[in-house]
Amino acid sequence: MDSHESTAIIQTREEKQFTMKDNVKNLLSCAVVFFVGIWIYVATIGAKSFAAAQIQPQKIPRIVAVALFALGFLLLATTILSWKRDHGSGAKIEVSSKNIGWRGWVEKNTALLTFILIFLYIFLMKKTGFVTITTCYLCLQITILSGALSGRQILRNFFISVVIALIVFFIFNKGFALSLPLNSLGF
Amino acid sequence: MFEMFIIGFSQILNPLSFSMIVLGVLLGIIFGVIPGLTGSMAVALCLPLTYKLGAIPAIVLIMGIYIGGCSGGLISAILLNIPGTPSNIATSYDGHPMANRGEAGKALGVGIFYSFLGGLFSFIILFLIAEPIARVAVKFGPIEYFSIGLFSLTMIGGLSGKSVPKGLAAGLIGVALSFIGMSEVDGTPRMTMGIVQLNAGLQLLPALIGLYAVSELIKSKQTKKIEMRTADYKIRGFGFTWSEFKQQFGNFLRSATLGTFIGILPGIGGITSNILAYSVAKSSSKHPERFGTGIIDGIVAPETSNNAAVGGALVPLLTLGIPGDGFTAIVLGALMVHGLTPGPLLMTNSKDFVYAIFASLVIANFLTVFFEYFGIKLFVRILRVPKHILLSVVLVLSVVGAIGLRNQVFDAWTVLIFGVVGYLMSLLDFPLTPIILGFILGPIVETNLRRALMLTHGSVLPFFTKPFSLVFLILAVISVVLAPRLIAKSNQKIVAPTTASSEK
Numbered sequence: 001m002d003s004h005e006s007t008a009i010i011q012t013r014e015e016k017q018f019t020m021k022d023n024v025k026n027l028l029s030c031a032v033v034f035f036v037g038i039w040i041y042v043a044t045i046g047a048k049s050f051a052a053a054q055i056q057p058q059k060i061p062r063i064v065a066v067a068l069f070a071l072g073f074l075l076l077a078t079t080i081l082s083w084k085r086d087h088g089s090g091a092k093i094e095v096s097s098k099n100i101g102w103r104g105w106v107e108k109n110t111a112l113l114t115f116i117l118i119f120l121y122i123f124l125m126k127k128t129g130f131v132t133i134t135t136c137y138l139c140l141q142i143t144i145l146s147g148a149l150s151g152r153q154i155l156r157n158f159f160i161s162v163v164i165a166l167i168v169f170f171i172f173n174k175g176f177a178l179s180l181p182l183n184s185l186g187f
Numbered sequence: 188m189f190e191m192f193i194i195g196f197s198q199i200l201n202p203l204s205f206s207m208i209v210l211g212v213l214l215g216i217i218f219g220v221i222p223g224l225t226g227s228m229a230v231a232l233c234l235p236l237t238y239k240l241g242a243i244p245a246i247v248l249i250m251g252i253y254i255g256g257c258s259g260g261l262i263s264a265i266l267l268n269i270p271g272t273p274s275n276i277a278t279s280y281d282g283h284p285m286a287n288r289g290e291a292g293k294a295l296g297v298g299i300f301y302s303f304l305g306g307l308f309s310f311i312i313l314f315l316i317a318e319p320i321a322r323v324a325v326k327f328g329p330i331e332y333f334s335i336g337l338f339s340l341t342m343i344g345g346l347s348g349k350s351v352p353k354g355l356a357a358g359l360i361g362v363a364l365s366f367i368g369m370s371e372v373d374g375t376p377r378m379t380m381g382i383v384q385l386n387a388g389l390q391l392l393p394a395l396i397g398l399y400a401v402s403e404l405i406k407s408k409q410t411k412k413i414e415m416r417t418a419d420y421k422i423r424g425f426g427f428t429w430s431e432f433k434q435q436f437g438n439f440l441r442s443a444t445l446g447t448f449i450g451i452l453p454g455i456g457g458i459t460s461n462i463l464a465y466s467v468a469k470s471s472s473k474h475p476e477r478f479g480t481g482i483i484d485g486i487v488a489p490e491t492s493n494n495a496a497v498g499g500a501l502v503p504l505l506t507l508g509i510p511g512d513g514f515t516a517i518v519l520g521a522l523m524v525h526g527l528t529p530g531p532l533l534m535t536n537s538k539d540f541v542y543a544i545f546a547s548l549v550i551a552n553f554l555t556v557f558f559e560y561f562g563i564k565l566f567v568r569i570l571r572v573p574k575h576i577l578l579s580v581v582l583v584l585s586v587v588g589a590i591g592l593r594n595q596v597f598d599a600w601t602v603l604i605f606g607v608v609g610y611l612m613s614l615l616d617f618p619l620t621p622i623i624l625g626f627i628l629g630p631i632v633e634t635n636l637r638r639a640l641m642l643t644h645g646s647v648l649p650f651f652t653k654p655f656s657l658v659f660l661i662l663a664v665i666s667v668v669l670a671p672r673l674i675a676k677s678n679q680k681i682v683a684p685t686t687a688s689s690e691k
Binding site: 022025028029032033036039040043044055057058060061064065067068071072074075078110111114115118119121122125126134137138141142145146160164165168172176177178179180181 | 235236238239352353355356359360362363366370372373375377378379380401404405406407573574575576578579580582583584586587590591594596599600603606607610611612614615616617632633636637640
């Protein structure tokens with residue numbers, strides 16, 4: 001193999017500084033754990049077996065709910081103790097109030113926009129057909145993730161999206177006979 | 188056993204199966220090399236392909252991805268100091284300093300070679316112990332399966348995250364999600380919230396795709412092109428001498444044993460094994476101060492152990508039907524799609540199929556060395572492929588895979604729901620692996636407990652009088668007691684070398 005000093009242009013994720021404090025995260029975690037526990041309890045009301053069983057079908061889910069409550073309280077206790085310690089040390093959270101433009105807004109809300117795009121992608125698939133909605137989804141998703149918002153770059157993304165959507169459609173629908181939602185035009 | 192291997196090889200040495208292994212290994216290495224992409228994403232990408240394939244070509248494709256993905260991450264760990272996968276974190280501690288010193292070729296050669304040896308070691312252990320374990324396990328009843336399931340739950344909850352309560356809670360949330368649908372013992376619908384499609388329960392594969400692939404896409408931020416220099420990577424031979432090989436034999440043997448053992452334990456895979464093997468190698472060395480400065484001992488240990496964990500993780504899957512890590516959970520799902528249920532009966536009734544898997548592991552291991560050794564330039568170039576396009580395509584194929592499973596768009600919603608759950612859980616520092624393993628183990632624990640109590644007429648005494656059951660119940664208690672200490676130690680070990688390297 002030749003000696004090769006090279007430079008590689010690579011993609012690196014521009015990681016945002018994660019600013020949510022551990023204590024806030026733990027409090028939210030407690031809320032999630034309690035919520036799941038309550039949901040299990042409520043969702044198993046009325047789940048009774050007509051068969052003679054040593055354990056009714058709602059029993060084990062409720063044991064899991066109780067275990068989640070116990071873990072929730074444990075998390076809450078450790079969070080309160082840690083909060084008191086941090087409060088005593090006078091630690092403060094600095095909140096940045098930097099004004100950002102719409103490009104910045106897109107960058108800041110990538111996760112939310114991605115979620116909305118996937119939601120619409122699945123929701124509209126039956127109505128619009130696989131190829132149409134996949135092209136739209138890919139174009140928007142690639143644009144959001146690349147941060148390339150100029151007209152030319154969006155056009156390039158659109159071209160890439162059409163090609164990918166058609167390739168996926170022909171491989172899986174025509175090649176592997178997978179049943180994908182189609183519109184009235186048959187794609 | 189030898190005859191079975193010949194049958195296994197004969198089943199995969201046909202153009203279709205062999206090309207599937209090649210495709211799997213290449214995809215695995217590519218997804219392993221690119222930081223932020225995972226082997227699970229590569230499986231999501233290939234899943235729709237596997238539906239129309241037979242069981243053997245489908246499973247050997249996934250095995251190829253598994254082996255390639257475990258090893259591929261070492262390339263970016265050594266050349267860029269960015270581990271391609273979490274299983275290669277410790278490889279960068281000594282690999283990158285060697286690369287900076289102009290010894291990248293040697294570091295890569297050592298990494299590739301010991302990845303191969305580590306994998307081979309664990310496969311030999313797998314071949315030797317899988318059948319005897321399955322022969323014992325075939326006699327297990329619901330009591331033993333309940334105890335094994337419970338032990339596995341305590342392991343995944345306690346050892347796969349930074350916080351024991353969060354790890355356990357994640358495991359229990361997974362268990363709770365598995366209860367949605369009709370109960371297995373009496374067919375009573377539970378937690379369906381009146382949604383008819385939920386009567387059949389949540390499907391494993393859409394859940395896996397959502398948790399591992401979609402949550403990663405939602406998490407991903409905008410990518411920008413920046414220029415990064417890769418170190419000089421000229422490889423001659425495997426870069427080390429015969430005397431170095433002899434010197435490293437003890438390190439190799441220890442790391443391979445550790446990796447295989449850690450792989451066997453449910454819920455702990457290559458991530459823990461590579462860091463632990465590095466720490467053990469450092470503490471057993473006569474010159475621990477040289478670790479982190481760029482010595483081959485620091486590459487041999489993590490690369491041997493993370494690949495050894497592969498064979499280890501397949502032991503509980505193939506013999507008991509319990510996945511060892513997130514990836515083997517996907518293998519479990521893929522097997523189920525093809526009507527195969529992993530466990531002792533698969534080992535005894537479908538031996539030819541199991542040996543085809545074994546044979547594919549060996550071939551994939553050889554192909555990984557071949558492709559990594561001769562294709563290193565290509566894989567470095569692949570780092571240039573825009574990640575925003577790859578991630579978006581993975582999502583489309585994940586949705587296609589989910590819809591194709593039962594021809595229902597409803598399964599695509601499962602993918603999205605699990606994607607959001609995975610995203611929110613990782614924001615709150617909940618580990619994801621326990622959720623999916625809890626999702627798999629939940630029905631095993633519940634169904635076997637209910638069946639066992641029917642058999643014992645409500646008495647719990649047999650759980651403590653049956654020797655195997657008692658052993659696993661004791662192990663469950665030990666794992667809950669020891670987990671916090673092990674986590675604290677493991678966190679210290681992760682911090683220590685990073686601090687050391689940043690100080691340099």
